[in-house]
Amino acid sequence: MTRRFAEFPATRTRRLRRTPALRALVREARLSGDDLIWPVFVCDGAGVTQEVASMPGVIRRSVDLTAAAAAEAFAAGIRTICLFPYTDPALKTDLCEEAWNPDNLSNRAIRAIKAEVPGISVMTDVALDPYNAQGHDGIVRDGEILNDESVAALVKMALAQADAGADILGPSDMMDGRIGAMRTALEAAGHQGVTIMSYAAKYASAFYGPFRDAVGASGALKGDKKTYQLDPANAEEGLRCVERDLAEGADMVMVKPGMPYLDICRRVKDRFGCPTFAYQVSGEYAMIRAAAGNGWIDGERAMMESLMAFRRAGCDGVLTYFAPEAAGLIAKGWE
Incomplete structure (x- = not known):
């Protein structure tokens, strides 16, 4: 529909920008702590913190400190936390058996967080790379990532996390068919209430480097992930993957990375109308932090603008390492 507006000066669009109250009144997208998912890295030990050099301000925490951090985040208005383990290299194998160990780092952290903060929502990562001696998201044999064998392992991992x-x-992981296999197994095991947020459109991106440092996968990775993660040039393929995962039983979908793929976020939301999330990945975070640290940009403003961009693009929420800082600014009435 073509819209017609009165000519200037009857129409002055600046009128609605004149004061903070007017700008707030007509704001099209809003950001709250409810929209933020905080990714947290878990390491072994007790009372342990470890800095991630390539992600200034991000640390790994032992299980006890992760539970305490979850409590602080919940009090600050963050309702969901996402766990990523830094697994002892000695536990990494070609078959990734540690992934479904009921007492692995992630599963211990889930139980500790739920005991400390029953009201918080705990999200997990279902992929084999933290447990894989070869650093891949699936099982590797003779240089090939095996789809169906990987799916069977991922199902066991998913059930262990649900049990926790x-x-x-x-x-x-981006293996074909894994959402349907997980949903079937969850239903059979009595976990009908466990939700799945599929990394449905996950691209083979250069923006993941610092994350691999954080989970200790950088040195282990042999080759690349281009046979299972999406080609950055392909939008329609991403939409097909989203459609497939929804058909198999995903409750929510994710686009990853975030800001370089806002067009995908918008198209997913417009086409499917489902709960749509984006991951502001480690490289995106590190670039903003580095530029701010050098005085090249206003870090707080760039952070908040970047998060609002996800909401404007149609995302219902965003996974971001900025979550605690952003939630604090939101609570203070950031405009």
Whole structure:
């Protein structure tokens, strides 16, 4: 529909920008702590913190400190936390058996967080790379990532996380058929209430480097992930993957990375109308932090603008390492 507006000066669009109150009144997208999912890295030990050099301000925490951090985040208005383990290299194998160990780092952290903060929603990562001696998201044999064998392992991993009390499973592996297999297994095991947020459109991106440092996968990775993650040039393929995962039983979908793929976020939301999320990945975070640290940009403003961009693009929420800082600014009435 073509809209006609009165000519200037009868129409002055600046009138609605004149004061903070007017700008707030007509604001099209809003950001709250409810929209933020905080990714947290878990390491072994007790009372342990470890800095992630390539992600200034981000640390790994032992299980006890992760539970305490979850409590602080919940009090600050963040309702969901997402766990990523830094697994002892000695536990990494070609068959990734540690992934479904009921007492692995992630599962211990789930139980500790739910005991400390029953009201918080705990999301997990379902992929084999933290447990894989070769650093891949699936099982590797003779240089090939095996899809069906990987799916069987991922199902066992998903069930172990559900048993531990996870609220949201986040399959990030990009193996074909894994959502349907997980949903079937969850139903059969009595986990009908466990939700799946599929990394449905996950691209083979250069923006993941610092994350791999954070989970200790950088040195282990042999080759690349281009046979299972999406080609950055392909939008329609991403939409097909989203459609497939929804058909198989995903409750929510994710686009990853975030800001370089806002067009995908918008198209997913417009086409499917489903709960749509984006992951503001480690490289995006590190670039903003580095530029701010050098005085090249206003870090707080760039952070908040970047998060609002996801909401404007149609996302219902965003996974971001900025979550605690952003929630604090929101609570203070950031405009």
